[in-house]
Amino acid sequence: MDFVDTFLNAEVILRVYPMLLKGIGNTVALATTTIVVGGIAGVLICLIRLYAPKFFRGMAIAYVDLFRAIPILVLLVIIYYALPFMGIRLNAFMATTLALGLVFSSFTAEVFRAGIQAIPRGQTEAAAALGLSFPVTIWKVILPQAFRIAIPPHTSNAVAIAKDTSLASVVAMPDLLKQATDAQALTANPSPLIAAAIMYLIVLLPAVRLVSYLEERFRNDGKAA
16 A cells, blocks of 8 residues: 555545534534633632732632642543542543643633733722722723733633643543544544544634734734733
8 A cells, every 4th residue: 555545545535524523513512612612711810819819719729729830641540430439420521621621720820910910000000099899890991901911821721622622532422533533443443533633723713823923913002001
């Protein structure tokens, strides 16, 4: 067999295409759920770290430090294989979403903390002088500016966590990589893995370009300001 028959076998790819299509659907669903849930949790943890009473600030710092340090694969194995011994059993999708979401929320919290702390303190004092309550100041003055600062690095983290969804194959979730691996075993040909790699690129390359666009856009806005 030549290179094309071995790695780019069209007949094999067409035969396993439905499996790969199901896998990319599961991968996109997993990435979307993780980014939305983890992003919201990260912003809340950031606010707790900056503005809550001392005890809760300490808890938030411990949370961020812990989940930024622990490898996602180790966390996923603990959640999926160890929690059932304590009576907590999650399916593969929920376990993977939880593991990825915990890590993503910790990085999100740090990104938005840096964004909020980059805003001059005088703006908070000016809002207080105008009689705005603290929640209104956070919602209408601080967060909109912090979002503009944090969106480029936050988007970059989102792309990175989307790539990490391939770890779901460790707990037998039928994501794209797991489907491609099964298809390779069924056909005794590596072409499904190459097809899966191309599908990852089709999904992630636009996201990478979006990150570059946002970085350029907000850098230019900063110069204009």
